[in-house]
Amino acid sequence: MSLFEDFVVYLCSSPTALLGVVALLLVLHLVSKSFTSQEYRKVPPGPRPLPLLGNLLQLDLKRPYITLCELSKKHGSVFTVYFGTNKVVVLAGYRAVKEALVSYAEEFGDRDVLPIFNDLNRGHGILFANGESWKEMRRFALTTLRDFGMGKRLSEHKILEECHHLIQEFEKHEGMPFDTACPVNHATSNIISAIVYGSRFEYNDPRFKNMVRRANENVRIVGSASIQLYNMFPRLVSWIKNRQLLLKNLVMIVRDVKELMMHLKETLNPDFCRGLVDCFLIRELKEEDSCVKDTHYNENNLIFTVTNLFSAGTDTTATTLRWGLLFMAKYPHIQDQVQEELSRVVGSRQIQVDDRKNLPYTDAVIHETQRLASIVPMAIPHKTSRDVTFQGFFIKEGTTVFPLLTSVLHDESEWESPNSFNPSHFLDKEGQFIRRDAFMPFSAGRRVCLGESLAKMELFLFFTTLLQHFRFTPPPGVPEEELDLTPAVGFTLNPTPHELCAVSRQ
Structure with a gap:
């Protein structure tokens, strides 16, 4: 039975809910002219919505980014869709997304906190917050991460140490x-744990394993069809199993973070910061001593800043790296060229970040992995901070905006073969690495990924070190062409579960 059928069965079994829906339909019918009539200001076009359902019947809730890309071909690079009764403006293609997020950074810079993200973050932390609290937490996180070597030699040392364990x-x-x-x-x-907590965990540590599992599970579930339905009708379908699982995971995640924070608090040395948590606790003590009112340095902001960094720092980089290894097994001739370049330039010594400039083909393969995998296809939703006229269309303050990143990374006007794995996208005629303006896997503008420099360093060092030591192949008897590149359903696009062989090259 489909989710929609489940929804109908629920309504039929609940007279109160059914009456509420009927009343809502009547109201929507009375105001339906707002869906169809042209205002005195030109609004973005889009498919005609139904009362209550909006464009729900036209959307694949498991993979909405595919539907939205298709709709952009008909309605243009700036168009409107209705997720239930929620109006969403979609930005498609490099030019529209880049102009909105960079040239109109203030107007498109707010975060739209969907119901499920409000349930999980409660307005705290970095990823799903707005206003002064968000500004202060982002500023603090950026400063502290840089102090602990994000994108610098100190981070390189941590990553190379972790490469050995991997x-x-x-x-x-x-x-x-x-x-x-x-x-x-x-x-x-x-890597993110070492920066946040000041130390790494053993891979067999039960608490660590559960922390990683829950974080990854939450990222996957948030992208499920049932959660999309909940975001549209939060009062009607709050009972769904996936939401209950997310909330259960949240309780356990917060418990683990509090225990780790308590240990760090008990051993805190104000003269020596081991990681971001220490820096936050010291700042919190200073604010208390100064009797600062309405401080943003409180337990809730610390908990959710840590969980935001932990989840984002784990899932996105790991997902991209797994795609890279899968592509190497899928396209052995490309793996041959990467390993030839590594052997010729680096040999058997430990790879360093400085080697990147002498490994143009390998660098191009990593970038092409990020481009084709497009692991955050719809970005995290934005919201307009004020009324704005954009590309001739009027968009009201408070409108939800989806910058369709996958449409940028697969823009046919920007990439020679947008749907194929082609490292030449990042190489000139002489085989030297070139940057491309339409390469935006980390988004852009005010909400650009704050861990971008760290992620780039991790991807380079993990990928090259693994390719230096192993040959990646499909399981015995499985031809390369049978390796499935269809992404799994989730908020980020992981590879479908699969197995590979890592054959030692030593």
């Missing part, structure tokens, strides 16, 4: 097929 995990499988998800997730999670 290699050991891969070697345990002795060339036999295994799922790369857990070890890769643990490795990337340890």
